Amino acid sequence: MKFTATQIAGILEGEVEGNPQIAVHKLSKIEEGEKGSLTFLANPKYTSYIYSTKASITIVNKDFVPEQSISTTLIKVEDAYKSFSKLLEYYNQVKNNKVGIENPCYISETASYGDEFYLGAFAYLGDNVKIGNNVKVYPNAYIGDNVRIGDNVVVFAGAKIYSETIIGNNCVIHGGAIIGADGFGFTPNANGEYSKVPQTGNVIIEDNVDVGAGTTIDRATLGSTILRKGVKLDNQIQIAHNVEIGENTAIAAQTGVAGSTKIGKNCLIGGQVGIVGHITIGDRVRIQAQSGIGRNVKDDEVLQGSPALNYGDFNKSYVHFKNLPKLANQISNIEKRVKGEQTKQ
Numbered sequence: 001m002k003f004t005a006t007q008i009a010g011i012l013e014g015e016v017e018g019n020p021q022i023a024v025h026k027l028s029k030i031e032e033g034e035k036g037s038l039t040f041l042a043n044p045k046y047t048s049y050i051y052s053t054k055a056s057i058t059i060v061n062k063d064f065v066p067e068q069s070i071s072t073t074l075i076k077v078e079d080a081y082k083s084f085s086k087l088l089e090y091y092n093q094v095k096n097n098k099v100g101i102e103n104p105c106y107i108s109e110t111a112s113y114g115d116e117f118y119l120g121a122f123a124y125l126g127d128n129v130k131i132g133n134n135v136k137v138y139p140n141a142y143i144g145d146n147v148r149i150g151d152n153v154v155v156f157a158g159a160k161i162y163s164e165t166i167i168g169n170n171c172v173i174h175g176g177a178i179i180g181a182d183g184f185g186f187t188p189n190a191n192g193e194y195s196k197v198p199q200t201g202n203v204i205i206e207d208n209v210d211v212g213a214g215t216t217i218d219r220a221t222l223g224s225t226i227l228r229k230g231v232k233l234d235n236q237i238q239i240a241h242n243v244e245i246g247e248n249t250a251i252a253a254q255t256g257v258a259g260s261t262k263i264g265k266n267c268l269i270g271g272q273v274g275i276v277g278h279i280t281i282g283d284r285v286r287i288q289a290q291s292g293i294g295r296n297v298k299d300d301e302v303l304q305g306s307p308a309l310n311y312g313d314f315n316k317s318y319v320h321f322k323n324l325p326k327l328a329n330q331i332s333n334i335e336k337r338v339k340g341e342q343t344k345q
Contacts, residue, residue, distance in 0.1 A: 001025060001094060005057050008038070009075050011090055012083045014057070018073030022056050027091070030055065033072070042081035059084050096154065098136055107147075120157065132169070144180065150207070163217065164202035170204060174213040174235070179203050183218040183225075183241025183259060197221060199241060205231075212253070213238065221259075234271070246283065264299070272308070286311070 028037035030046055033055025040059035041050050050058060051068045058072045059080045064179040091239045098118040101107070105123045113119075113131035120139030125131075129143050132151035137143065141155050144163035155161065155173045162180030173179065185197035201220025205227045211217070212235035217225060220242045227233075238256040239245070245257075246265035255269055258277030263269075267281065267315040271291030275281070282299035301327030302311035320327075 001091075003038075005073050005075060008057065008059075009089065012075060012077050012087065014059070014075040014077040014083065015062075016073065016075055018057075020073075022073050024056050027088070028055055030058065033058070038087075039072075040077075040080045040084040042084070042196070059087070096136060102139070112149070126163065138175075156213075158288045162203075164219070165205070166202065167205045168207035168209070168229075170208045174211060174215075176212045176214040178216045179205070180219045181216060183221050185241065201225065201242070203227075209233075218259075228265075240277065252289065256295050303305065 002023045002025045004020065004021055004023045005016045009016045017214060024036055024038040026037050028034060028039050030039040030041055030049045030053050032052035033039045035054055035056055037055045038057045038059070039053060039055040041047065050066070050072065051070055053072055054227050055072050057075060059075045059077060061079060061080050064074070064076065074090055075206045082160070098192045101119045102121040105119055105121055107119070107125045108127045108129065110127045111125040111129040113135065114133035115136040117131065118136040120137060120141065122139050123137050123141045125143050126145035126147065127148045127219050130137040131149045132153070134151055135149055135153045137155045138157040140158045140161045143155070144161060144165070146164050147161055148166045150167060150169035150171070151338045152170045156175040158175045159173045160178045161167070161173070165180040180203045182199040186194040187197060188194055199221050200220050203217050203219050204224045205211070206229040208229055209227050209231045209232050215233050215237040216325070217227070217239040218241045219225060223242060225233055225239065225242055226244045228245060228247040231245050231248040233239070234251060234253040236253050237251055240257060240259040240262040243257050243263070245263045246267065247262055248265060249267040254271050254273035255273040255275070256260065257263070261275055261281070263281045264283035264285065266283055267285045269287045270291070271288045273287050273293065275293045277301070279293070279296050281297040283295070284295050284300050285336065286302040287293060288304035288311065290306065291304050293303065294307050297303065304314040305309050
């Protein structure tokens with residue numbers, strides 16, 4: 001796909017300074033720009049590159065005034081970074097604007113879908129599936145029986161959405177994600193063997209949720225596992241049965257949340273965090289990477305460590321921890337002196 005400077009300026013409501021007909025077909029960093037590419041300048045640290053970049057078009061702030069001659073065509077906007085992000089979003093929409101049904105694939109006679117629907121090859125739609133408008137389901141995806149999917153949803157290749165799952169509008173499910181697998185429910189008997197507890201609930205994903213590649217979200221034993229509006233999950237996260245995650249909470253990769261835990265709104269949870277089951281985490285909580293959470297957490301707490309401490313307390317304690325060898329030597333020396341004095345007596 002090629003776009004001229006005039007077309008891009010129209011999308012961004014910007015002004016062209018240079019050749020309005022010059023065209024680009026790819027994106028680049030400003031320091032790696034080459035002919036036919038589009039880049040941007042937002043960070044002043046990179047200003048020097050605008051005089052040497054070979055990018056055909058560069059998006060800049062309106063107040064940018066070159067101090068030397070430049071070869072790149074400028075598009076001047078209010079905020080170069082936001083405009084470039086907007087352009088990336090537009091590019092993705094155009095790139096992913098697939099429509100139609102590829103073969104081979106399977107669509108149950110009782111499944112239904114809306115306008116502008118795309119279904120990739122080898123995908124599967126089960127019984128009573130209901131899908132809204134402008135939904136894209138990429139190859140090798142599985143949509144189980146009785147699944148409900150809203151409008152403007154993308155399900156990337158290889159994702160698996162088990163039966164009874166409900167997904168809202170404007171969601172993205174990345175490749176390899178598994179939504180609605182059985183929760184980890186087993187009971188031991190007298191012989192130490194485990195019997196499976198039937199997992200009869202479902203998963204509910206509200207609007208504007210992103211689920212990363214390889215992430216797994218288990219169905220509830222009873223009721224629902226729920227991701228509220230605006231939740232953002234990174235890759236390779238495990239969300240167990242009956243967990244509820246509040247609006248606009250973001251969780252980084254390799255975090256695990258055990259069953260029936262409730263996480264509040266607007267939380268930020270770092271990578272490789274472990275959270276035990278049956279606890280409540282408040283709103284606006286910040287949890288640093290590799291922390292272990294084993295207790296209820298109040299609103300606005302900031303935690304680090306395993307088991308996690310208040311962030312400030314952790315840093316103070318870590319200072320003493322680093323000094324333990326020195327303190328141990330000091331204690332050892334004191335003991336030697338005391339013994340020496342006792343021997344003299």
